[in-house]
Amino acid sequence: MTANTGEETGGTARRPADAGRETCWRGQQIRLAPLDVDDAELLHAWRCDPKAIHEIGFWPRPLSSLRERIESYIATYDRDDFLVLLPDGTPVGHIALTDQDFVDGTAEIALMLAPEHRHRGLGTDALDALVDLAFGELPLHRLAADTHTDNHAALAALARSGFVREGVRRSVCLHRGRRYDLALLSLLRAEWEGLERPRSWEL
Structure with missing residues (x-):
């Protein structure tokens, strides 16, 4: 998982809220819509935020490169990318289920929030929604996530969603x-089944 949930805020490109955009899944506070190539400019602005560069490790690339990457995301069958929206259509983040392996039943989760929408519980809500999609609709058994060991906001959001810290990759980044360690976390289907919270389809 990559997470951008720090306190710093900065200028980001804002796209008008699109209350009519088709959504396919929901959380308590958020909705998920399939990522589109036209979202490239929005994601590019979020990726250029200093906190994202530091905590996620993004190196800013040209907008054209990101647009091509999103096109490749849409074309592949081993990942699903979503724009995180508020109920009024305001885009607040990007979340993805990547490296899906339906033979072994594994996948990884990545999350990035817009600077001005951090610390509002939206990251946890988006994680819960995607976890429910992964275990409620797909034949997955294990979800994995990783983040810098000093990315306390991301670690807290993952813990609230039920992820268990299982190890550290030392001096990875x-x-x-400076060298940074990477925390490794996971959530198993049986652990998800034991979570006492409403599922997305119950909201």
């Missing part, structure tokens, strides 16, 4: 001349 180089950023600003």
Whole structure:
């Protein structure tokens, strides 16, 4: 998982709320809509946020490159990408279920929130919704996530969604001349079944 949930805010490109955009899944506070190539400019602005660059490790790339990458996301069958929306259609983040392996029943989760929408519980809500999609509609057994060990907001959101910290990859990332450790987390189907919270289809 990559997460952008820190306190810093910065200028981001804003797209008008689109209350008419088709959504396919929901959480308590959010809705999920399939990611589209036209969302590239929005994601590009979020990826250029200093907190995202630091905590996720994105190196800003040209908008054209991101547009091509989103096209490849849409074309592949081993991942599903969604724009996270408020009920009024305001885009607040990007979440994805990647590296799906239906033979072994595994996948990974990635999440990025817009700077101005952090610390409102939206990340946990989006995680819960995607976890319900993964275990409620797909034959998956294990979901994995990772983030810097000092990305406390992401670690807290994952813990609230039931993810268990299972290890650390030491000195994995180089950023600003410093090495960072990567925390590894996972959630198993049996653990999800034991969570006492409403499922997305019950909301």
